[in-house]
Amino acid sequence: MAPRLWTCFGNKGSRDGAEGSMTSDTTTEEPGRAGPVVVEMFSSQGCATSPAAELVLSRLGRGDFKLEMPVVLLAFHVDYWDYMGWKDPYGSSQWTVRQKAYVESLGLDTLFTPQVVVQGVAHCVGNDENALVEAINNATRYPSPTFQATFTKPTQDSLQLSLTGALRSKVDSNGVNIMVALYENGLVTDCPRGENKGRVLSNDFVVKKLEKLSTEKDISAKKTITGTVSFPLWGGFNSSKCGVALFVQSPSHQIFGSQSFQLPDDI
Template sequence: MSWICCCSRRAVNRGAAEAAAEISKAANVARVHTTSDGTDVDNRKPAAVASASAASKPAKGTAQGAVLVELFTSQGCSACPAADLLISKLGRGDTEDLGLDVPVVVLAFHVEFWDYLGWKDPFASSLWTVRQRAYSQALEQDSIYTPQVVVQGRTQCMGSDVDALLSLVRSAPRFTTTDIQANVSKPSETALQVSLSGPLRFKVDGYTLDVFVALYENDHVTDCTKGQNKGRVLTNDFVVKGLEKACSVKDISARKTVTGKVTFNLWEGFSRSKCGLVMFLQNSSTKEIQGLQTFELPDNI
């Protein structure tokens, strides 16, 4: 399987003029920076002491039937900043000017395979490349590329192609918000634990359903000094800092209670106000998303 950078001449099935037009269109997205809960940067609360624990409530503005949009991006690719800005806009719900009335939840996975071009993406992980490859196989693609968006685990397009992305979001199947609840604790200064419990709304028959939890962070600003984006100030939101499988279920009836627990390693500078959680249900084989829920981190974390 090959790698394709949509900012290079190696982009498949796209002429240079077409790609440039798409990138230019996406670059018009406003560069607005907020924390995950709208808190002013200067007034953020410090992280709570270890052993804090509380039930996590659904995030403000979370609506039923949200569509999950996953961006695979890299600070080392010159085509990605436009897609990053678009994803930030969608994630904030700032979509009125786009004519989009479908609720969207976004996650940005930074991949590492363009680090050799001169700039090492500080948020990149080979684990996210593995996830992107799994989507490529499920969607029967010959290569992986950046920026790429995968919508509801079912379809994909170039991450800076506004019209294509909006079309995929509008046509994606939507599922009622789950009844699964989250309890979030901080057993130590370097760990965040999330315990899940609640009933599924549907029957799982003949396949395995994975329950994942993602921890993301907003409000990153990076001065890029090397590579294709040299001299640019890069902004990134909804950056996935960790993705863990809470449990897997198979052949269970509707309303059956599922439980699971995940632990995330925290990083220097962790701030509750910049972070959030996304729990989603994914078919293990087809990779299709079958439901999701977002959670705020409790104030005492």
């Protein structure tokens, strides 16, 4: 039997021009609009102050704050607090490496949680609501790519996304990486040890997998890009709790556009 296909279109943005390695194609944009802002939180269940920041992130997702634009939210759980008595079940050294790259590019002295990075170029403490909202509202926005996603399950333990679309921004010789994240919402954990001993921890937008769709250099804003990414799935995978985010990131870590996709309920 041929695998079932599920296709959806991500959110679309418009207007503002890019700086650095990309330039917006204003001829294809809808005046007065631009795409969402990417908000990445680096967190840990082993950090006493991270639960408050996780609540802020969940409230952002619910629309509790007055923002001037849509957002794409991603929570990366790091592993460097695992020695404190509680090993974060969602923690990964891969996400610690990602945060270290931001620490270097932002000129910071050290890693810390909870940290929020906005569009790859601004940061603040994750539980500082005012600073976070200000960083989001002040962020430079870029056109959303126009990718269409087709979902298949080649096996019960894997999810495949086939993507076709355009970046809507010109890419120069510095190039960009097109990244695709699979995240999960509504996670609840009883924490019997560590800094958050005795607490029930709630986490949303937890990145489970991050893959590179492609690297692009010297292409026009309208060039069609096609590629496929595959994600191994975990026990208890529930598509209704998950989502996919696509974002375009330069070698200097600046983010130049993003989309989000809902997974089909029956996948």
